[in-house]
Amino acid sequence: xxxxxxxxxxxxxxxxxxxxxxxxxxxxxxxxxxxxxxxxxxxxxxxxxxxxxxxxxxxxxxxxxxxxxxxxxxxxxxxxxxxxxxxxxxxxxxxxxxxxxxxxxxxxxxxxxxxxxxxxxxxxxxxxxxxxxxxxxxxxxxxxxxxxxxxxxxxxxxxxxxxxxxxxxxxxxxxxxxxxxxxxxxxxxxxxxxxxxxxxxxxxxxxxxxxxxxxxxxxxxxxxxxxxxxxxxxxxxxxxxxxxxxxxxxxxxxxxxxxxxxxxxxxxxxxxxxxxxxxxxxxxxxxxxxxxxxxxxxxxxxxxxxxxxxxxxxxxxxxxxxxxxxxxxxxxxxxxxxxxxxxxxxxxxxxxxxxxxxxxxxxxxxxxxxxxxxxxxxxxxxxxxxxxxxxxxxxxxxxxxxxxxxxxxxxxxxxxxxxxxxxxxxxxxxxxxxxxxxxxxxxxxxxxxxxxxxxxxxxxxxxxxxxxxxxxxxxxxxxxxxx
Numbered sequence: 001x002x003x004x005x006x007x008x009x010x011x012x013x014x015x016x017x018x019x020x021x022x023x024x025x026x027x028x029x030x031x032x033x034x035x036x037x038x039x040x041x042x043x044x045x046x047x048x049x050x051x052x053x054x055x056x057x058x059x060x061x062x063x064x065x066x067x068x069x070x071x072x073x074x075x076x077x078x079x080x081x082x083x084x085x086x087x088x089x090x091x092x093x094x095x096x097x098x099x100x101x102x103x104x105x106x107x108x109x110x111x112x113x114x115x116x117x118x119x120x121x122x123x124x125x126x127x128x129x130x131x132x133x134x135x136x137x138x139x140x141x142x143x144x145x146x147x148x149x150x151x152x153x154x155x156x157x158x159x160x161x162x163x164x165x166x167x168x169x170x171x172x173x174x175x176x177x178x179x180x181x182x183x184x185x186x187x188x189x190x191x192x193x194x195x196x197x198x199x200x201x202x203x204x205x206x207x208x209x210x211x212x213x214x215x216x217x218x219x220x221x222x223x224x225x226x227x228x229x230x231x232x233x234x235x236x237x238x239x240x241x242x243x244x245x246x247x248x249x250x251x252x253x254x255x256x257x258x259x260x261x262x263x264x265x266x267x268x269x270x271x272x273x274x275x276x277x278x279x280x281x282x283x284x285x286x287x288x289x290x291x292x293x294x295x296x297x298x299x300x301x302x303x304x305x306x307x308x309x310x311x312x313x314x315x316x317x318x319x320x321x322x323x324x325x326x327x328x329x330x331x332x333x334x335x336x337x338x339x340x341x342x343x344x345x346x347x348x349x350x351x352x353x354x355x356x357x358x359x360x361x362x363x364x365x366x367x368x369x370x371x372x373x374x375x376x377x378x379x380x381x382x383x384x385x386x387x388x389x390x391x392x393x394x395x396x397x398x399x400x401x402x403x404x405x406x407x408x409x410x411x412x413x414x415x416x417x418x419x420x421x422x423x424x425x426x427x428x429x430x431x432x433x434x435x436x437x438x439x440x441x442x443x444x445x446x447x448x449x450x451x452x453x454x455x456x457x458x459x460x461x462x463x464x465x466x467x468x469x470x471x472x473x474x475x476x477x478x479x480x481x482x483x
């Protein structure tokens with residue numbers, strides 16, 4: 001206020017403030033000159049200060065290639081495998097590879113806004129965009145490239161509307177993942193922090209830590225063990241202001257419900273990265289208290305093998321990452337390149353490896369499918385095991401697979417592990433012939449606060465009853481176009 005009074009002549013400056021007033025006036029005059037210089041010189045002759053990209057001087061083929069970066073959608077950009085993590089000897093941890101997240105929503109906005117305004121630049125650019133719209137920038141190409149769905153018919157307007165609706169679903173999925181991440185960070189329960197005076201000797205600190213550890217795991221004098229322990233909430237641990245965690249959990253459920261309402265209206269493509277077989281049949285209890293399975297005999301296993309080949313496709317199952325053979329003395333996948341290094345309890349080099357499911361045995365000679373889960377794929381390949389199309393019924397609903405939390409800790413309100421979505425009206429594998437209508441599907445909704453995990457609702461699990469009531473194929477997959 002004093003400076004304004006001096007600038008506009010209001011109020012009288014004392015002799016003690018004369019020097020300050022002169023300095024302020026000089027600063028004001030200098031800034032006024034700078035403003036006139038920017039306004040009259042720079043803005044009137046901008047090419048004297050910047051050097052724009054000579055887009056129109058490019059050859060016609062190069063110009064359209066550059067436009068393609070802004071307007072095209074490429075399926076190869078989505079299916080490109082993520083680089084492997086590298087072990088850092090200094091930090092004793094895996095360094096996550098640097099990669100750019102592919103945003104369906106941002107790409108669609110690029111398409112709609114650029115094609116709406118870029119045609120006004122000049123005739124040459126307009127003709128380039130018109131040509132791209134008829135070929136690679138057509139909404140049909142975006143539906144096939146971003147969401148990997150087959151488009152048979154429909155007008156350009158209808159296809160563009162489908163793109164916008166799917167992008168809206170992806171945007172809601174990102175918002176739901178963000179709220180779950182916040183809930184996971186804030187509602188992690190209480191943490192015990194052990195702290196001793198800085199003047200204590202190292203030996204005394206170690207002794208106090210021993211009493212604390214012994215109390216947690218083996219019992220002991222709790223009052224002495226907790227003498228130097230302070231409890232911090234998750235908010236204090238992360239330096240956040242305290243909030244109502246129950247209210248945040250309610251908001252998280254509401255955001256997921258908004259995503260769910262749009263998600264079930266569309267047909268989605270999932271890329272399967274891993275497949276394992278689990279037993280779903282009944283058990284019977286003997287007189288000695290032991291239990292055994294009532295199904296899962298040789299006939300059931302043969303039926304399982306036949307239906308796996310029918311649903312996923314026999315030709316597809318001969319490619320990576322499907323296991324082609326197992327060790328003959330255990331249920332480990334067989335690798336011909338390491339056959340000479342296998343111990344005898346895992347594989348007998350005098351006998352060939354096993355290729356049929358009914359012949360897979362564990363170390364005790366029992367059927368592997370009669371005991372534990374059996375992995376049908378390996379994690380050594382970045383290729384997809386299968387591509388499955390999913391559609392949901394009219395009465396679809398969602399339900400939580402909740403975490404187990406400490407009931408005594410009112411702050412421990414974490415997000416659910418998974419959200420079940422069903423019923424799945426139809427599950428169809430593109431490489432096979434089988435169709436299933438009673439499959440179960442769930443989306444992962446936790447561990448978003450982990451920087452090494454994908455921060456979206458694209459990771460999911462599909463449970464297919466290959467042999468109804470006996471064996472299920474558990475497919476770990478990702479929803480295309482959800483990131």
